[in-house]
Amino acid sequence: MGKKGRGRSRGRARADVDLDAPVRRPGEPVVEEDFPTLSAPPPAANAWGRGAIPKIPGGQNGARNNSSPPNGDGHPNRPHPDGATHPNAPMRHPGEPVAKEDFPTLSGPPPTANAWGRGAIPKIPGGQNGARNNAPHPIGDGYPHVHPNGATQPNGSARGRGRGARKESPPGVGLHSDLPLASSGAGLETQVKNLVINQAPLPGQQQQQEQGGGAMGGDEAALNVNNDAAEQGNAQALMRYQPQIIRPDHIKEGAQGTLGEAVVLSTNYYKFLQVPNHVVYKYHVDMDPQVDSLKRRKQILNRFAFAEQLGDVVEFDGCGLYLPRRLIDLPLELYREQRDGTRIRITIRDIHEVQPGSPDFLHLLNIVLRNVMKHDLGMQLIKRDFFDPEQKVRIERHGFEVWPGIETAIMSYQGNVLMMSADILHKIVRTCTVLGRMHELAVDHRTGRCLDRDRAYEAFARELVGSSILTKYNNKQRQIIDIDMDSSPLSKFTWRGQDTTFKEYYMKQYNIQLLDDDQPLILVKPKDAERRRGINQVLLVPELCLMTGLTEAVRSDYRVMQDIAVHTRLSAAERVKRLEGFNNRFRNTENAARRLDTWGIKFDDKMVSLQGRLQSAEKIYMGIYMGKKHNFKVGPNADWSREMRDVPMLVPVSLKSWLFVYTQRDERIAQNLLRTLKKVGPPMGMVIEDPETVVIYQNRIGDWVRSITDNIRHKETQIVMPLLPTKNVPLYNAIKKTVCLDVPMYSQCVVANTVRDERKVMSIATKIAIQMTCKLGGAPWMTSSxxxxxxxxxxxxxxxxxxxxxxxxxxxxxxxxxxxxxxxxxxxxxxxxxxxxxxxxxxxxxxxxxxxxxxxxxxxxxxxxxxxxxxxxxxxxxxxxxxxxxxxxxxxxxxxxxxxxxxxxxxxxxxxxxxxxxxxxxxxxxxxxxxxxxxxxxxxxxxxxxxxxxxxxxxxxxxxxxxxxxxxxxxxxxxxxxxxxxxxxxxxxxxxxxxxxxxxxxxxxxxxxxxxxxxxxxxxxxxxxxxxxxxx
Missing domain, CATH: 3.30.420.10 (Ribonuclease H-like superfamily/Ribonuclease H)
Structure with missing residues (x-):
């Protein structure tokens, strides 16, 4: 294999499908199991490290078919879907002028060929590729191309010259398009004991009939784990409400402290004024053939489909069916027919009463609560919390959206009192797609040229891996775990018995036209439910995913953070106001109120009031000041920075032999910082002698490391202080590895930009002095005994x-x-x-x-x-x-x-x-x-x-x-x-x-x-x- 982690294939198994779902109308929700899996074993690697490339029929790539590309990516260059590069344009070498006929649909002079021999792409009209619109990319797509299935095998790992393709992956690996649950309409014809409702085929049903021996390389368990899969997920949900006494035996229930001044508070909890006072029955549900996905099971068995047999008041969590009435003649069998003629037999059995306060009872209340928010208030479930996209706030100049949301839970608290906790949440969604960010990362901004394949992968992985993304078509949140440089929207998988590309799939399922055929796909972390079904890998298309959250660069941008904080940093009064608004909406929305009323549920409209205690203020003790040990009580804001001014630390440490390293460019800043340190040190009891200084003339990592190691005198040097020009993470890491591992020495890194402002340098120098004291074994203060x-x-x-x-x-x-x-x-x-x-x-x-x-x-x-x-x-x-x-x-x-x-x-x-x-x-x-x-x-x-x-x-x-x-x-x-x-x-x-x-x-x-x-x-x-x- 080549360099670790670069251009890796993700070990997908054969391209079998585990759902033969029907084609859905544009805009119609799709069940979660409508996901594709890749197929076909990879061919032998070619000279460029990819699968063998057959000749492409004329008319697709014109004269490029058999050309030898200078970029080393091992495939003919393909037309960009935006028309920025014409399909029949000839190959150009880097720096070679591009003829105007290369861009027949564009006006103006042609650009210069880039590192891959293509013409530069102009600005793309708004709305096509998100944040890519105004990015100065020297090529059409901004990263190394991955040829479509049939030209370059998407399963083939990036290999060095002459190496073979990777071996077949182990079973239990799948692809997922992160699709939403299908909705079921009412008014369908039903009949007891022989109930038939037309619906999509069962997950894996047709595939099992066609494959016989099972999918995923012969491992049938990858798709049909066992009948306990849904029950396992249900059991995990119930465990949250299962009380288990974890309390030291000498402590009685409800034990409280007594110290401190009493204070009356309110908290974001709401008591139940009324809970179901009628008998609630829980029934166990089996499906044959089995359906492992909880979401799919909920879609099959719903109150609209079986209202005649089950009634209007139904809550189903995918395994347990909750009804306010007793069913007779159990077990009860119901049927739903798939479009391929296969019927699902639904067996309802094992009745038992749900006792108030039991885990089942709490689970039911939380199900009702979540269904109110999802179905009656129209909120969107993202992971475990609900958000309201309709009330999102756009921050146009920074490219962000702020989605308001709510986090709720119903639990039993002291005295077995049921309460609902509720808190306001916000989700930060960037209007930039993952693809748009890839475009930016794939360009070397010093040269304006596109990075090569390995460097592009490194750039993608460095920033994107670990990030959370949101799918545009169904608002599902995922976490990126890798970039699959060997797959693209033209990669194929078996879907409903036919080879289908991702591009075709999204057009048929969502009526979405993918604009970039060359983008690599992103691997995201599978959900627990997917793992239980044997799905260990999930692929998504970057063009259809929005970035969420805040990067370190954004967090360090004061202006951006202030603009975001206007909408997210709620004062106590504003938070209470919004919580009261949610409570009113929750109780007074017609559909929500009807659902709660049918179950006999009623919440208090006021927050819980309770008594807290205010601990007495701590005393802080410092060094000897004016002949006695200086001490003071901590003020109401719990901040004592002012009280520490010009007062000796508890255990100060003087600097007599230390090393100060900085660049020639930052010499003025370094000297100013040194003067300030020598000024603030003595009043704190810290005498700071002149350091040994080392000036670096070339800001290279190797020069920094050598300058530090060559000038440290182990028995004399107390600490080294590098003054870094910028927040250079590789440089910082290299220095810390040197002084923490190779040459053990205390160190205090300072970024020059933070001490550039002379108005702030005094405060910063004080903090630096305190930090160096702690590192050298001193102590600034202590509390009372x-x-x-x-x-x-x-x-x-x-x-x-x-x-x-x-x-x-x-x-x-x-x-x-x-x-x-x-x-x-x-x-x-x-x-x-x-x-x-x-x-x-x-x-x-x-x-x-x-x-x-x-x-x-x-x-x-x-x-x-x-x-x-x-x-x-x-x-x-x-x-x-x-x-x-x-x-x-x-x-x-x-x-x-x-x-x-x-x-x-x-x-x-x-x-x-x-x-x-x-x-x-x-x-x-x-x-x-x-x-x-x-x-x-x-x-x-x-x-x-x-x-x-x-x-x-x-x-x-x-x-x-x-x-x-x-x-x-x-x-x-x-x-x-x-x-x-x-x-x-x-x-x-x-x-x-x-x-x-x-x-x-x-x-x-x-x-x-x-x-x-x-x-x-x-x-x-x-x-x-x-x-x-x-x-x-």
Missing amino acids: IPEQLLGIMVVGIDVNHDTTTSRSVCGFVATMNNTFTKYHTQSYLEPKFAEIQSNLETRFAISYNRYREQNGGELPKHIYVYRDGVGDGQINIVLEEEVRAINHSLDKCYTANGHKKPGLTVVIIKKKISTRFFLRDGRGTMNPPPGTIVDSQITRPEWFDFFMVSQSVRQGTVTPTHFNVIYDTNRWQPNYHEKLAYKMCHLYYNWQGTVRVPAPCLYAHKAAFLVGTALGGKSIHKDLEGTLAYL
Whole structure:
């Protein structure tokens, strides 16, 4: 194989189809299973690394058929679909003038041939290719061409000269066009016991008859996994509502803290005033032949099709059928006929009553809620949340759309009270298509020429892999996992028994004319339901996909972010206003109100009011100032940057021998920064001597690395500070690899542009001085002393950074080393393929115990307190059963086996991505609650020991609380200790002179994991740097 990851084929199996769906009318929804799969084994690779290219009949490519293209992509050049290059135009060499007859449909002088020997493409009229319209591309499509099926085999991997094509892929691989669910109309003829309704063929039905032995290379399970496939998805949905007591045994249900001043709040939860008071029955549904897709099953069995037999009030989740009445003569058989004459037998059986408060009951309420939003309010489901495209706001000058949405859930809370939570969401959708962005990426903007195939793939993968996209034809969100340079819209797959190209497919199914026949296809992450059906790969057409979300470049653009924030950053008052509007729309829309009323459901029109508690303000202690230790109480905004001015740090570190590296171009900025550092340092207790300076004359990565390694004196140099000209990621990564892996040395990278403005340099220099102090083992501040019961505690923060582009995970592990929480020990390590961290956890804890003992006179920690970040509700059992067990095992080996008393262990799950919001209402209006607000009643879960905490103050928008769930506690502490410690730890993140959302060790762990996972390529920081916050 050639270079790793470039031009790879995606290992698709044979081109069998798993649905023989009928042709649909333009605009008519298509069922999800109407997806294509590729076919035909690849031919041998040719000299350019692709499948063999037969001669193309005359009239298609004219004189180009047998020409030897200079671009090395191994196929004749084809006409561009926009008419920018004429089909019969002769081959031109790079730089050769292009004759006017090459562009018979265009006016004006012809452009110059580009690197592929084609004429440059002019601006394309608006509406054809999205963001491509005004892009200055030197060729018609902006990236290396992939020849259509039959000319270049789309399954063939990019190979070096003389290499053969890849082997046949394993079974269980498919293609998907991300199609929407078909709607079923009412008024169809039905009859009991012999019920026949004309409909599309069952997924895989005709294909099974034709293929006999099954599809996907003989693996029948790829399409027909088993009768449990739909039930498996249904079971996973029900698990969300299955209460499981995960609460330390010394804590009673509803336990609350007592410290702090009471404060009355409202929250974005709505109580049920009425729930179904009649008996609800749940029935199990089987289909024969089997249908594995939940969406397809819902389409087959719906209230319109079987109203005579089931009634008007029907909710079906794809497996369980909910009715407010009892069916007699079970099992009941119903039938729906496919257009090919095949009938689906629907068997309804296994009746049982749904008990109020049971998982089935909660599931039913959530089904009704979601159907109200989808069918009655006309909202669009994207992943798990609903958005309203009709109310989208366009930001024309930046090419964005903001879609407002809502996130809802119905759960049982303290006292078994049912409530609906609701929060306002926004989805950022770019008007640029993926294809348009590919055009931009495929051009070398320094030369104006198109990148070659490998470099184009690298550019696509670097920016697009991991991005979320939205399909234009059915608003489905997907995540890109790779670019298939060997496929194009002219690639073929077997659909309804015939070879069909993607281009033909979209025309027949959606009446969409694809304009670019050369674009490579994008691979997106399969959904869980698709994986259960054996579909491991999904392909989409870039031209039909919109970019979503914000890139790093956009996030760093202040003007763009401000324009977006106008629509997304809602104040507390505005958020409450929109939530009230949604509640009114939800209850008062005619169809929605009718659906709720038929089930006997009624919500309160007012938010839940509850009581929180405001923790007392923490004291911050710094160095000796005017003869005594300086301390102050944290103000109501939880920010103490002003109080730190001209006050010595708690443990300052002077710079006596250090290295300052910068380019000749930035010498003036460097000298100004140095003067400012020497000015701000002494009042902070930090004496800064003149550094050894190194001036770089050529801004090349190799020059930077050599300048640093050649001038570091290991026993003398304390820290190196490179002044980078710009935010150059490759340069930054190279420097960090050098000083964190090869030549272990503390480093402080600064971007010249950030200190160019002399009005801001004083503030930035202060932050740089604090960071360098922390990296060298100092400490800027500490909080007030911890209670005596907590002395000897070691607080551990664990977070896992998942890299979606490489499918690898890095665990950050940070432990405190003293009672003031000013010293830390850090470990970080790569976990392959998203593996959980328990395999290495025992070792990490053992190392931390020993480091603690070395720094505390031989004393081991008396209490172990773990904050575990990055765990979803469905993973709590894994943490309990595997990670907590690993920690206890490490305690047994390090303590019990050596005759030491085993310390108490507490494990707390932290969750940041939550929809809960709190609002403080008084005579001044609706505001955010102040920092230190604790809520541990009413909206907490009865099966957990959990609480919410607002630790930050935000100047704009609505503050988001953090959720703490104490899942294990042999320290046997009461709520006050947990809540007080959590708030205290939020004051100790030294990169911010204020409180943060999570305890500092968690944020440090995140920083360490992120550095290792990105800049260091998964390699752990050198052990010589583990004793301080070297990654800050």
